[in-house]
Amino acid sequence: MTAEPIDDPAEATRPDALTRALILTTLTMVTALYAMTVTIANVSLPQMQGALSATTDQIALVVTFNIIATAVATPMTGWLAARFSRRTILLWGVSGFTVASLACGLAPTLELLVVARVFQGAFGAPLVPLSQAIVMDSYPKHQQGSAMAIFGMGVVLGPVLAPTIGGYLSEVYNWRWVFFMIVPCGLAALAGVAIYIQDRSKAGSNYLDWTGFLTLAMFIAAFQFMLDQGERLDWFDSATILLCGAVAALMLYLFIAHSLTAERPFLDPKLLLDRNYAIGLLLVFVFGMLNFTPMTLLPALLQGVRGYPDSIIGVVLGARGVGTLVGFFFMFWGSKLDPRPTLAAGFALQGIAGWYMSQFSINLTTFDVLWTSALQGLGVGLVWVPLTVVSFNTLPREKTSEATAIFHLVRNFGSSIYISIAISIALNSARVNYAEMTAHARPTNEALQFQDSLFRVWSLDGAGALAGLSGEMARQAAMIGYLNSFYAFTLTSFAVLPLMLLIRLRR
Template identity: 55%
Template sequence: MSAAATSAIGPEATTFFERAMVLATATLTTMLVGMMLVVTSVIMPQLQGSLSATQDQVAWVITFNIIAIAVVTPLTGWFANRFGRRNVMVWSTLGFVVATILCGTADSLEVLVLYRMIQGVFGAPLNPLSNAIVLDTFPREQHGTVNSIYGVGVVVGPMMGPIIGGYLAEAYNWRWAFVAVGFVGTLAVAGAWLFIRDDRRAPPRRLDWTGFVALALAILCFQLMLDRGERLDWFASYEVIIEAGLAVAAFYIFIVHSLTARRPFLNLRLLLDRNFAIGLLLVLIFGMMNFTPMALLPPLLQNLAGYPDDTIGFLLGYRGFGAFLGFFASIWVNKLDPRIGMCGGFLIQALSGWMMMAFDVNLTSLDVQLTSAMQGFAVGMIWVPLVVATFATLAREHLNEATAVFHLMRYIGSSAFISISVAVVLHTGQENYARMTEFVSVFNDALIDPSWAGPWGLDSLRGLASLSGEVGRQADMIGYINAFTAYTVLSLAVLPLVFFVRVPRRTQGEDGAP
């Protein structure tokens, strides 16, 4: 098919094969972006040793990538209107693949962080643009079905990342986790070049730089505050105070400017659509729930339970199996009422969180497999009705901008709650370590009697070191349990919002009609 084919403005202008190839390309692209969001969670211990970085320094490999994605995502609508969907899709995919391969060649932490930022910049438009292209390529009555297929890429990508990354890191080294994904990404580049024909563009307009810079600064400062707060003792640090102040001021400027400008960077009047406004809140919390276990479980399993990289990736891969089942189940549930799928998904997430709250340092593979599969199933159940309900009442001409905001909220929720959860783990772990060491005393009979104390005696340096390590391990486990408690509470707290979603009236012949 010619790359210069004329633009298609709807499903009636394409054949079934063309629509199928567009859906396959969009799904693959979204899956690759999702994989690279979380692949570093499994290989971080190797990164730390290979690049001579501390634990907080190596975390910037993840944080800067998410920040870049969050900042550039709102530009998707402007890029598409200015340069055309096809051009943006092709060049963004190509830039993303090149940056991914370059990540595997980095020889220092600074260079790797730079490449991850470039990767995030090029990857940011891919999710919302793919979503908009899929919705425009297929008739509205088929959106439920195609969103189920497209959603496989949204959810399975972050789940396949740890499996592939863990295996390659264990068998070879961390560099292959990037290079292998980059080579697979060439298929996405070819698919975008051959099959994406939608090259529509709106009349050119000036970019609202005031709104963009204000929003970017607000997101950047807010994320830096969350990432640096625990290490710097939060508002006891002038750096955190400055970051918080800049975030509030920039967000205030963005809101006021967007409401008063003739052509704002993001049209806040879209929030007047009830389903879209509620959908943004729901996808914010969905993002919090989706990625957080993927960030918390690898260090828990590695540092506290002693699992190797490839085993951790395999265990987390059960999320993918659950997600497949959840997406297919959501097709049928969506025929009844999308709110049923969302409520059921959040309840299953809460149940998995309650089960994780019972974890200890002796957790088994079955514990992780079961909770991971449940979380994947819940995500699959939530995603399809959430997308359908959010965009059900929006006009097609708003899809570029609306999908960009939709995915922006998902990324903000993910990055913010990961930072908050890590802060909870570190802070409460340190608190519990201090409390537990109060019981390490010569007056504690359990530590005096060798038959009880075992290797944790107080009469040798080896015994004290062993005891300190075990106390730290138990204290860290309490920190993880506290983070899982926050995960569970948030999964339940979102439920009332679901009932405010307006269910569009179905007509005979629509997907999901009786």
């Protein structure tokens, strides 16, 4: 079916132009504040591990439980906004998020740090969906593209700027400052919300479909834990992973069955009857898969293969932010164009960037990473605005809060799934290639026998020579693993292009 646009709400219900600009500025800051925490902790994980005397598996819980808390709390956004009003939830969300960030920086033990990260994820989960819903409701249809171009900077640039600033602060001071830096930003955002966000409307309903919420929350928590810990626990050779997989499958079945039969389900499946919104969910799932994957792989590649320090890696990744800014600035004008070619161009640019990344040599230069990261960032900037406009253009206004919660839940879900897949590809490929290389490290190998006598680099004579050769083989194998992950990234980027043909627009 072809979805027809709904009538635009009366202009009398919208704030004036100056108020809209202040609301947009405030909510962009709120969004950037939360988005920073997506990647900021990753920069300092090695420092946290040493300072808190934790193992690799234990320190990974700092990231894992934050993601799980965010994923579980995000679907509650629609009900919370209807029950308590958007303004109330934003005030409590920003306040709790800021206090939790301070608690993260002050945490004396790993256990307290993990608990603080759980609260940080739970309080921060409603911020992005509610902010997007308020921005879209504040602007008429013909201005939503330009507004979302500004708002999208907070969504996408936060995770880009955070590693740059966080890497510098952690080197100059210590890991606690990556959380302390959030506190003044949180206080500024709280002041902006208190002054400029006046949306106190609420449905007033006390009803909550607890069956739907609990089954969805348990599915998300079990599946997310399985993804985050699967590689460390050797996937389905682990009883823990098998249990998580079984629980996730059962809870997903119960959630779907209940949602299709309940009179008032937790998440309304009728939203999927809107053609553009359903296609938008597929596209934002793939967008989430592609968005942060290079940012996850490149720091490990640059540090492990090339020996870059944290501060330099942060600066290099900042090139992605430059490309994203260019994309958003283009969308101030490009938002008036047919969104389908722009969407296709954005995904294609990410695919091209992924292809060139898959051609990196082991001696890649800083410039190689800079321009490919900027190209991928440009693709992100071109995708976000038309994707948002297409997905929500034909939905009724009263469904915006619930629809944005699902939209961002799907985006985060795609990110977590694909990051786990990319890391698994890289690690498994590295192990396989290292095993193949070691089979050739034998005295009969002519490459070892006929090295120039003046420049004899590799040798099997002695433990030191064997250790050096083993280290180089591990480095080469790791590089092959990263390249295979970039190949998968490229294929995913191009595979989504046919979906553009399914989008229907009013002529």
